[in-house]
Amino acid sequence: MQKRLLVKGNEAVAMGAIEAGCRYYFGYPITPQSDIPEYISREFPNVGGVFIQAESEIASINMLLGASACGARAMTSSSSPGISLKQEGISYMAGSELPGLIVNICRSGPGLGGIDASQADYFQAVKGGGHGGYHIIVLAPDSVQEMYDLTMLAFDLSDRYRVPAMLLGDSVIGQMKEALTPHPYISPGDLPAKDWAVSGKDGRPQRVVKSLFLGDGELEEHNWKLHRKYQELKDKEVRYEASDLDDAQLVVTAFGSTARIAKTAIRMAREEGLKVGLLRPISLFPFPEKAFLETTSKVKRVLCVELNTGQMVEDVRLSVARDADVFFYGRPPGAGSLPTPEELLAQIRKHYKD
């Protein structure tokens, strides 16, 4: 039997990263993600990793940029206010086509807000939080196991496409403990060689990692190239969980910790005889557009639940069949604002039609 451990979500991220071969971590303390740097600072000496507690989130993301420019598997982690500070660096990484993992264990805002679970950074994560019109890969785990698994996947996708990747969790997923079955990392084997990384030119032609393109037409072409990668991600790398959709009259959609509550509510609804299914986006970018279109070619009613006042629901509306109805239930993040299963069940009943 495989070993099962009781660990925190944040620790699962750190464990997954180390297992996936990440040996460079740069970060700055912030609740509710500090378990990640604490775990890594404790374990890295055993595996020869480099841990730097930087002077700020700005420095952290730029250290990540530097390590990644050398071809190293590297990461940073933070929470919402710190992620805001990283946005310029993330934009530079996107423009320079650098891979790298950015973990955002979201807390509530705006401003200093609070440390409660939040999904209010959805827009910032999936729409390109910094300047210049880019995307990063965004994966949203809903369990401690997925914190581990998706950390590995994020590194692989990021390396394959040379697009920065974000793991978007929140204080519930990050702080809760549940069973984790750790497993060895298996490299996809066909990841492209990092033949763009700097190392000192050593006889070969110079390599330059940059996002500055001033020649006539150069930057436009560069942006088209990035755009084609985003299209490719949409074609090949969408991840979602679907259940109970076959006979469903209503599909509930939610991501991350909210999806856990939604799952309980769906079970309660099924017990009442309501035919309700689940469509949970795991990759928030690329968003499961086709899955929503296909699902809503049959199921015409969608209830989107979020811990914010309506963000992912915009992508849901853009993706569903034209004759589908999309309903939204959300609460702004803050102490005591996490909806209960009963609350969501009431929403299901409200929007359900046989």
Place this chain on the structure above:
Amino acid sequence: MSTEMKQVFSHPDSLKDVQTHFCPGCQHGTTHRLVADAMDAFGVQDRTIGVASVGCSVFLYGYFDIDVVEAPHGRAPAVATGVKRVHQDKIVFTYQGDGDLAAIGTSEIIHAANRGEGMTVIFVNNTTYGMTGGQMAPTTLPSQKTSTSPYGRNVSTDGYPIRMAELLSNLEGVTYSARVAVNSPKNILQAARVVKKAFEVQVKGQGFSFVEVLSACPTNWGMNPLKANARVESEMIPYFPLGTFKDSTAA
């Protein structure tokens, strides 16, 4: 008497044979040359990674025939930290202007220096934001007129010019900190020695080295190259004295 000719001067290997985009009389080019000479002197061109900053020197990769990473404005020491921690056996340097290093990037330079990162920092102080059109910099001299201090820098509201080489020399993590100028043959020769020393500190694995280079920006100073060069001597050096402020390699 032997008639054999010995070559005593040549184009540095580390520098590409290209036309410069710098303005006439700009001293960024001179400093590029000194950095290239230092790399050549230690034969490290093939294992050097330069980190470019945002300013008139952003095209570092266009001049140096080495691997280069471009950093966001002010963040070169953090980027270089990431690079050096991966390639501990390689030579890593940043090349930054005074707006870049002494204003927006103060935090990154102080902490990279304080950690004693094994990198070399070339800091070009021209008392202005050259690239953006000559705005006031943290190094702009008292009463100096710039496009954003049209009545002259007023120290009571704008603060005082920062002496970075002295400031950094107070940090335990710093091995070497010096200031040079490239306004005269004598000063250029001295600057060449100092830049070489800064690279030597890194080649020998002795820690963090920092060289501030006083530099003319004729365009934004509204002067011809000769007058700008003369201003380095008459106005800059008195406020920013040349010298070595820290050398922990000295026995």
